[in-house]
Amino acid sequence: MSDITKVALDAMGGDHAPYEIVKGAVEAVNATEDIQILLTGKEEILVETLSKFKYPKERIQIVNASEVIETAEPPVMAIRRKKDSSISVAMNLVKRGEADAFISAGSSGAVLVGGQVLVGRIKGVERPPLAPLIPTAKGVSLLIDCGANVDARSSHLVQFAKMGSVYMEHVIGKKNPTVGIVNIGAEEEKGNALVKETFPLLKACKDINFIGSIEARDIPAGVADVVVCEAFVGNVILKLYEGVGSTLIKKIKSSLMASFRSKIGALLVKPTLKATLKDFDATEYGGAPLLGLNGLVVKTHGNATAKEVYNSILQCRTFKEQRINEKIRDILSATEQETKE
Amino acid sequence: MSDITKVALDAMGGDHAPYEIVKGAVEAVNATEDIQILLTGKEEILVETLSKFKYPKERIQIVNASEVIETAEPPVMAIRRKKDSSISVAMNLVKRGEADAFISAGSSGAVLVGGQVLVGRIKGVERPPLAPLIPTAKGVSLLIDCGANVDARSSHLVQFAKMGSVYMEHVIGKKNPTVGIVNIGAEEEKGNALVKETFPLLKACKDINFIGSIEARDIPAGVADVVVCEAFVGNVILKLYEGVGSTLIKKIKSSLMASFRSKIGALLVKPTLKATLKDFDATEYGGAPLLGLNGLVVKTHGNATAKEVYNSILQCRTFKEQRINEKIRDILSATEQETKE
Numbered sequence: 001m002s003d004i005t006k007v008a009l010d011a012m013g014g015d016h017a018p019y020e021i022v023k024g025a026v027e028a029v030n031a032t033e034d035i036q037i038l039l040t041g042k043e044e045i046l047v048e049t050l051s052k053f054k055y056p057k058e059r060i061q062i063v064n065a066s067e068v069i070e071t072a073e074p075p076v077m078a079i080r081r082k083k084d085s086s087i088s089v090a091m092n093l094v095k096r097g098e099a100d101a102f103i104s105a106g107s108s109g110a111v112l113v114g115g116q117v118l119v120g121r122i123k124g125v126e127r128p129p130l131a132p133l134i135p136t137a138k139g140v141s142l143l144i145d146c147g148a149n150v151d152a153r154s155s156h157l158v159q160f161a162k163m164g165s166v167y168m169e170h171v172i173g174k175k176n177p178t179v180g181i182v183n184i185g186a187e188e189e190k191g192n193a194l195v196k197e198t199f200p201l202l203k204a205c206k207d208i209n210f211i212g213s214i215e216a217r218d219i220p221a222g223v224a225d226v227v228v229c230e231a232f233v234g235n236v237i238l239k240l241y242e243g244v245g246s247t248l249i250k251k252i253k254s255s256l257m258a259s260f261r262s263k264i265g266a267l268l269v270k271p272t273l274k275a276t277l278k279d280f281d282a283t284e285y286g287g288a289p290l291l292g293l294n295g296l297v298v299k300t301h302g303n304a305t306a307k308e309v310y311n312s313i314l315q316c317r318t319f320k321e322q323r324i325n326e327k328i329r330d331i332l333s334a335t336e337q338e339t340k341e
Numbered sequence: 342m343s344d345i346t347k348v349a350l351d352a353m354g355g356d357h358a359p360y361e362i363v364k365g366a367v368e369a370v371n372a373t374e375d376i377q378i379l380l381t382g383k384e385e386i387l388v389e390t391l392s393k394f395k396y397p398k399e400r401i402q403i404v405n406a407s408e409v410i411e412t413a414e415p416p417v418m419a420i421r422r423k424k425d426s427s428i429s430v431a432m433n434l435v436k437r438g439e440a441d442a443f444i445s446a447g448s449s450g451a452v453l454v455g456g457q458v459l460v461g462r463i464k465g466v467e468r469p470p471l472a473p474l475i476p477t478a479k480g481v482s483l484l485i486d487c488g489a490n491v492d493a494r495s496s497h498l499v500q501f502a503k504m505g506s507v508y509m510e511h512v513i514g515k516k517n518p519t520v521g522i523v524n525i526g527a528e529e530e531k532g533n534a535l536v537k538e539t540f541p542l543l544k545a546c547k548d549i550n551f552i553g554s555i556e557a558r559d560i561p562a563g564v565a566d567v568v569v570c571e572a573f574v575g576n577v578i579l580k581l582y583e584g585v586g587s588t589l590i591k592k593i594k595s596s597l598m599a600s601f602r603s604k605i606g607a608l609l610v611k612p613t614l615k616a617t618l619k620d621f622d623a624t625e626y627g628g629a630p631l632l633g634l635n636g637l638v639v640k641t642h643g644n645a646t647a648k649e650v651y652n653s654i655l656q657c658r659t660f661k662e663q664r665i666n667e668k669i670r671d672i673l674s675a676t677e678q679e680t681k682e
Contacts, residue, residue, distance in 0.1 A: 217580035220588035239558035247561035265609025
């Protein structure tokens with residue numbers, strides 16, 4: 001295994017592509033020596049964008065891709081038809097082992113579909129979950145799954161708990177991370193059919209630190225490091241996080257403009273308030289991994305800037321250094337062993 | 342039909358019982374002439390509490406109930422065994438037609454179970470939903486269902502949409518309320534099995550103002566007046582609303598105490614900030630109706646004070662005056678007709 005982490009980067013995806021994407025790549029190769037970037041997208045545009053920056057030329061390579069998948073396109077069709085899109089070309093680099101990881105700020109649907117169809121699942125993984133980090137009072141928690149595949153089975157959720165634990169411990173650095181399942185009450189007998197079926201399976205897992213059911217109310221407080229749920233519920237949680245936060249912030253801002261007294265106060269508290277609110281913005285933690293694939297696939301937020309791209313690239317390096325996929329293979333096959341014994 | 346609204350009020354339930362509950366009742370009968378309260382609970386305690394207030398004696402009546410259901414008790418068992426509890430006695434008053442409505446700040450589980458077992462459903466109602474009001478940027482929306490019965494069917498969700506529309510229009514006063522179904526994307530083909538099955542049924546309803554799928558992100562913005570979902574998802578939404586709000590508020594408060602500059606500012610913005618945050622606190626809109634029963638059942642928040650009890654009592658009066666249950670019967674049977682034709 002080479003010590004260099006090779007990242008295939010979709011240079012055409014996202015609101016600020018290609019400039020911010022390319023800038024993030026340049027900052028990453030300038031900051032560290034063990035990263036190489038394969039930029040996929042329209043060659044002439046990328047040559048021109050890259051010409052604006054200084055960086056070690058041999059560490060960023062352009063791989064031409066003549067098509068772009070738009071966010072509004074139906075993802076399955078887009079992946080099937082646009083074989084020369086920046087997403088498909090980059091994912092095929094991962095598939096062929098020419099890159100370790102893939103990052104895109106483009107169409108979520110295409111990334112999710114492409115991850116499964118092009119990159120492919122690790123043997124034994126039933127369903128690859130999308131697992132964003134969400135801000136909490138204690139730091140961050142991993143919300144797993146927020147992907148596109150709804151109507152999950154209990155065996156999927158057990159795998160999510162295991163893969164999430166590996167990621168939280170070895171990429172985020174949280175020792176022996178706690179795992180909770182989202183439920184409508186803390187008692188074991190509560191829940192819908194899926195949760196009731198999954199609960200005893202998680203309880204029986206020796207290789208995770210399962211703390212039981214958690215209520216949605218306690219997620220922002222940071223009650224569990226790994227928050228397990230099926231994708232529909234995960235999607236509701238992720239988006240409501242954003243929605244409640246942004247509506248509340250708007251309300252606070254407009255209320256502070258309502259009186260002379262509060263206007264003066266607002267001037268004084270503005271910098272602090274801004275930093276706090278940013279800190280609690282789920283979109284700030286945009287590098288969500290799609291776990292369980294043959295290579296790392298990271299979906300960053302559509303409005304990602306260079307900083308987020310840079311952070312996602314470093315995340316890929318940790319993922320490779322920590323041999324996360326080997327650890328995922330180990331934890332999943334260990335369970336199979338247990339079941340067979 | 343009498344013009345007086347008779348409310349059976351559980352005087353023993355909630356964190357501030359019996360004092361705040363009794364106080365709310367006293368304020369209601371002092372404010373309006375067409376309300377009568379039947380207070381259920383331990384007679385000697387209630388006689389003593391009532392003696393502290395001035396009010397028209399004939400309009401508050403004590404109905405002795407020797408037992409109290411604690412919030413930690415398993416609800417089915419509690420309703421079955423404690424036949425002389427303040428909840429059971431009050432619900433039986435509604436069942437026998439001696440009261441029009443029931444209000445409790447006590448055990449949610451017992452209220453939900455008791456509503457179905459003791460008060461009973463309106464003929465044709467498959468499942469009674471619990472429908473709290475949640476704050477939005479535009480005012481309030483009705484979140485239906487947040488009850489205890491999970492794993493709903495599409496026919497339940499259609500009834501929720503209809504009952505919620507009636508309530509929003511005639512109790513809250515929102516003309517031709519918009520109805521949205523919670524989904525993981527705005528497109529019609531998205532969703533889990535339940536949502537996909539329900540979507541065309543809602544689209545076909547002529548008697549509601551269906552606007553399609555809504556994402557959780559848009560709920561706080563007030564994109565739909567009636568937010569339809571099954572109870573598990575509704576519970577997650579309601580509790581995450583509380584959780585994100587309270588964590589964010591704590592973070593803001595502690596950040597404002599971090600520097601001298603922001604401390605001074607904090608003093609100036611405090612009153613405005615407090616009012617805004619209170620305005621956006623889901624627990625402030627605590628009088629959630631359990632719809633579709635033979636009589637109105639209202640669950641107020643566990644920490645309800647006199648003001649919330651007072652508001653819930655007035656809500657019961659509107660519910661009766663507007664003949665909500667007749668309207669629910671009409672809208673549900675109109676649909677049955679359509680289906681049969």
